[in-house]
Amino acid sequence: MATTEHRPTERVLDILELLSNSEEGMTLTELAKALNAPKSSIMPLVHTMTARNFIYMQKDTLRYRIGVATYSVGVAYNNRKTSLQFIQQEMNNITALSNETCQLGIQSRNMVLYIAKKDSPQPIRLMSSVGKQLPLYCTGLGRALLAYKSEEEIRSLFPEVLTAYTPHTIATINDLLKELELTRQRGYAVEHEETNLMVNCIAVSLDYNNAPIAALSISIPTFRISESKEKKAVQILWEAKQHIETHFKMYGVDFGN
Template sequence: MTDLSPEPSATAGGVRSVKSAERTIAVLEYLSSADHACSLRELATALSLPRASAYALLTTLAPTGWVDTDGAGRYRIGLRALRAGASYVEHDDVVQRAQPAMNELNNELGETVHLARLDGAEIVYLATNISRHSLAVVSRPGRRLPSWATGLGKAILAGRPWEEVDRVLPETLEPRTVHTFTDRAALRAELEAIRRRGHAIDEQESTIGLRCFAVALDLTSPPNEALSCSVPIVRLDPEREKTIVATLLRARTRILR
């Protein structure tokens, strides 16, 4: 017998949570972060769910479009989730406020422009204007990356006391490339340098061959969002970098007006 009853599992603010709802969210979040279609066994093991419960959830979600199945026992996130995510971005106040400046920045520089938000120890990409060049690396809206490995994340973290940053970050700072900060003392020094400089630089810390310039958007205190411009190193020289930073700072001013 499957375990889908609305069994209370925790309390928050005096309101009991529902175990089946928690499990449904866990399934959707796992599938949305997976880079491949997942088997029932894989999903149940990863989430420590009884296989019968996992199967019941998947067979409930599939007909509604939240989960897709290939008919061979593998599952991935469904089209309905895309619609929900697109709706979130379309109605987000910061995205609406930043988009005109992002369009202008993209038109002026011709490079990829990103808007992202801090979520725990990760950043989530909210909006992207793609480079007009054929050589470009793009992070689509909804993608998550470690905050300490990106210019966007470091720009946001630099606006917080180190004690708060230290609490948010995981115990081990996993690298994305050989250039990623994995030492806390070095990262702390980097965040202090960003505060003095006024902008962050991702020096191939997230993607080899790519340099990213980012500024925090002080729409809240401390900031939760940042704006960036990502450029392949082969298209950069000192003068070009100065132009990008200056244009990025002007775009931030426009957004904060």
């Protein structure tokens, strides 16, 4: 399939994404392997990114990590009045009403990228972080984003057999397609202990111009979940969805895909 992406630019962004999700950092050899590219083509990019402080190399381990310039870019974005800030205000309200953790994600290829989070005030709560990526197929946020894609689009994103992270993970494309049909019928996505045991997620898409650009979720530990609590979570999310999508219509969107 034809692509409009510029290969060197694409690799720079791939390097940033890889390092942002690597706690231990990566060597040049590991980066080249992950990108399926020769080290000779990666090295000039890495040198330039290092010189500009977007990444840095630990001299004792020769591992590259995400650099301070990426923080500066993020701060500049966060300091603007954005649609993301409006969503974060709604997320504060969601957590206040549900007493549980609220998360916001967007699609990044076949992954969901977590871009905002409001923690539950409860002492026992979901441990996750902004910037993390998880597969679309086994997360509530991911399924909310996938639900209205065509079967062809979904099959192009994943292999027939999917990685199972827990005994509860949907592990085939056909089972995923069935679950996405249920998601469309319900109007929201659910995930019960498929990425982490004891963690459940209810999610809704955030739509703009009749297409999902992000998804919003409430995460509930298994020992606190019940039918009534799940029903309340759906109601809270749907009210927030309506507020946010009204804001999109009035002011547009400056994030997402």
